Amino acid sequence: MKNINVGIVGATGMVGRNFLKIMEERNFPVKNLYLFASSKSNGKKILFRGKEYEVEELTENSFNKPIDLLLFSAGGEISKKFALIAKENGITVIDNSSAWRMDKDVPLIVPEVNPEDIKWHKGIISNPNCSTIQSVVPLKPLHENFKIKRVIFSTYQAVSGSGIAGMNDLKNGLKHLEPQNYPYPIAFNCLPHIDSFMDNGYTKEEMKMIKETKKILHDDNIKITSTTVRVPVYFGHCVSANIEFEKNFNIEEIYEVLNNFKGIVVLDNVEKNIYPMPINVEGKDEVYVGRIRRDFSVENGINIWIVADNTRKGAATNTIQIAELLLKNK
Structure with missing residues (x-):
């Protein structure tokens, strides 16, 4: 798998931090990393693979960057709004909230169970309930x-x-x-x-x-x-x-x-x-x-x-497995 640019929305939360931990454990191919959270976390530093990354406040202009994949874990209302902005910017979204799960145009995936559904995504993929x-x-x-x-x-x-x-x-x-x-x-x-x-x-x-x-x-x-x-x-x-x-x-x-x-x-x-x-x-x-x-x-x-x-298979690990599946199918 070639290295890609990854963003995390909700990077300072429990699941967001687990995204980073599991990407390290599974050697997920990250080229550049972008971390987003609410205004109260703006400027915080998070360590990933021995390097410090600064958390940015999530705004409507946050995705004017060369991001290939965005992982969301910031609640349904944030996902409803910002996943669409990301999609308009040509970024693929994997969302951990309930916002998109029952949308008929959004695949809901557990990689061991229905990996074939990755093929019909239209820019947003949903992670199921834990x-x-x-x-x-x-x-x-x-x-x-x-x-x-x-x-x-x-x-x-x-x-x-x-x-x-x-x-x-x-x-x-x-x-x-x-x-x-x-x-x-x-x-x-x-x-x-x-x-x-x-x-x-x-x-x-x-x-x-x-x-x-x-x-x-x-x-x-x-x-x-x-x-x-x-x-x-x-x-x-x-x-x-x-x-x-x-x-x-x-x-x-x-x-x-x-x-x-x-x-x-x-x-x-x-x-x-x-x-x-x-x-x-x-x-x-x-x-x-x-x-x-x-x-x-x-x-x-x-x-x-x-x-x-x-917090792992029920959330972060399943999300990273979906991301791996996505890259494999590309």
Whole structure:
């Protein structure tokens, strides 16, 4: 891959800094680097590959530079406005917010699952919701082999999914201080409330999982429901997925299919108390699957437990993998 000019919007945030860390780890081919953030971060210095880069305030004129690729992680409103400006300047955008995910002209990509969708992008590519990313990785080979009929998602999501504000609420809550980010204390508590509530009684986070899963798997016929919960863990989202198939199976086939799929690590030996947990996955890029068992309440059902680092595979790593896929296809 030839070196390209890369810009990061939201460079001082948790995901923005992870973009840089993961580009270093994966030796992503960066020629020139441009960092953008809000006015309060203007002039800050960030180290990348041993060199200091100065953060610039994001303005409507920020992209009058020879930038090939822009990685966005600055919230939906920023993405809606500035991704279009970047596109008009001939820059390809990979966006980490929810702004473009359900746009029919914007591919929503998890590279292990639907890499072919990169070919029809029109300047903007979307990175899915963190819980959706880790969920569709095991769903993909299961759907291909046994045809998924219905999925029930129940999530247990780390506070880092709310950024630094969420992490601070947990840290301060452990000292019995009042929450600043969540409506109730998160320390010693679970909140069945991620993002805002909608008229149908679901939260936006729950609807993201439902809609995004169908788009990524290219199948609107799968019946999906979701309950998303914030838990007092710093890093690592967990998802309990109850899956009903159209085809019959034996449990050994499930293990074989998951073990042979790229990006999945099966950790499952209940006799030795081996199963995925957030403390196993922090700093890792794979999706971990365990507690695999038949659901005896339906004819062709299973339960699986899916765990991944939400700041890496659920956000920054998936974005960099999309960028690698983009360069490979060019």
